[in-house]
Amino acid sequence: MYDPTRLAALVAVAEAGSITRAAERLGYTPPALSQQLAKLEREAGTALLVRHHRGARLTDAGELLVARARRVLDELELARHELARLAGVSGGSLRLGTFPTAGVHLLPPALSAFRRAHPHVELSVADYDPPAGVAAVAAGEVDLALTHTYHPAESLPVPSSVRLEPVLVEELVLVTSPGHELSSASSRLPLAALAGQPLISMAPHHVARREVEALLVAAGAAPALLVPTPGYAVVCALVSAGLGVAVVPEMVARTAVTTVGVRPLEGGELRRTISVAYRADGVTPAAEAFRALLRGAFGRAHQSSQGV
Incomplete structure (x- = not known):
């Protein structure tokens, strides 16, 4: 049985066009991601990628596996979302931070879908110019915050209590x-x-x-x-x-x-990477459900709309 983490790595390479960019998106080093892909190729018994000077492309076998992997990963995200609902996302609150572009173009459809699934969760949205949203998560002012980084750019330190999950490049x-x-x-x-x-x-x-x-x-x-x-x-x-x-x-x-x-x-x-910041020491069911929704709502969906 294929490891979902390795399937996600292959999908990320297919979407990013290179192992280096996929590693940045997933929070790996390029060598670590290459190891995951090598293990997946051994599991598959065939080459899935062809490396070249500008990045990497899928072989025919890789194209086939990526198509199936996307379905598997989407189903896992759906299961995560439904399990979060069973775990008690029937009330409480969800405090979100965002920056202007995401607040206007990305957050509304995601929040609309969340409201339909969880109508009794109290929602609030605050505006933060990155990286202020990360600090707001660390301080407990919000549960999640959409933030961004640019490439090339100097890496800014992230508080040890906060994790960043890339959702769109x-x-x-x-x-x-x-x-x-x-x-x-x-x-x-x-x-x-x-x-x-x-x-x-x-x-x-x-x-x-x-x-x-x-x-x-x-x-x-x-x-x-x-x-x-x-x-x-x-x-x-x-x-x-x-x-x-x-x-x-x-x-x-x-x-x-x-x-x-x-x-x-x-x-x-x-390029610009949009990520969701969350606390590493505990995520509420509502916040976990919204993170799962973000991954499905404008992660791979936006990549697909760009013709990847």
Whole structure:
């Protein structure tokens, strides 16, 4: 019988496109994840992955197993959700923290599904700019918090009482004014093509974005306008008005209120990971049920919608 942890590892590699990115998502080191995959290949009796210089791809056997693994993992998540209901998610409260993008685009459908399943749980939502939500979980102000990290970026310490569970990884993409020459094609744009372009920047004051912005400047983008607070709606509005270009999470670009051109970047190295923070020393049945719902509601579902 296949180990569900190893099946989840294979699915993560299929979705991330590389062992390194999958390891980041799952909280493993790349060597540890490679060991899990090697054990799964021995169990399967065949090669499941082909490693190459840009990552890894599935073999035919790997494609077959991933399709089955997704069904198995979805069923396990459903069982976890139903068991949480049996364990007493019929009352009590659930205190959630979120950040603006997740609060607008991800949290509402998840909370709606949770409310239908658990109508008697009292809900509250508070807004935290990452990484403040992690601190709020550590302090007991909220039960769970959606937070994010960027890559590349300096790793910030996480309190020992808190665990982070990645639920979604999205690429950063270029946004331009409508009809801009850089958004006229759908192919991936090399960072070097940003040389000389006026950049609407969120550095140096936004710590999470600092290394991303430094990489863009190193590629030749010319900082032209500084937005020191993490206000992506404002950034996209400024881009739409022709004041410069910007690099934002794909979810932000696709849901911008103002009209912008969108272009994927070559390499897929710039990305944002959205995680749920929870206390390691005890999770309420309501919080556990919501974590299970998050994994199903916009984890693999969002990846599928991106064509992975």
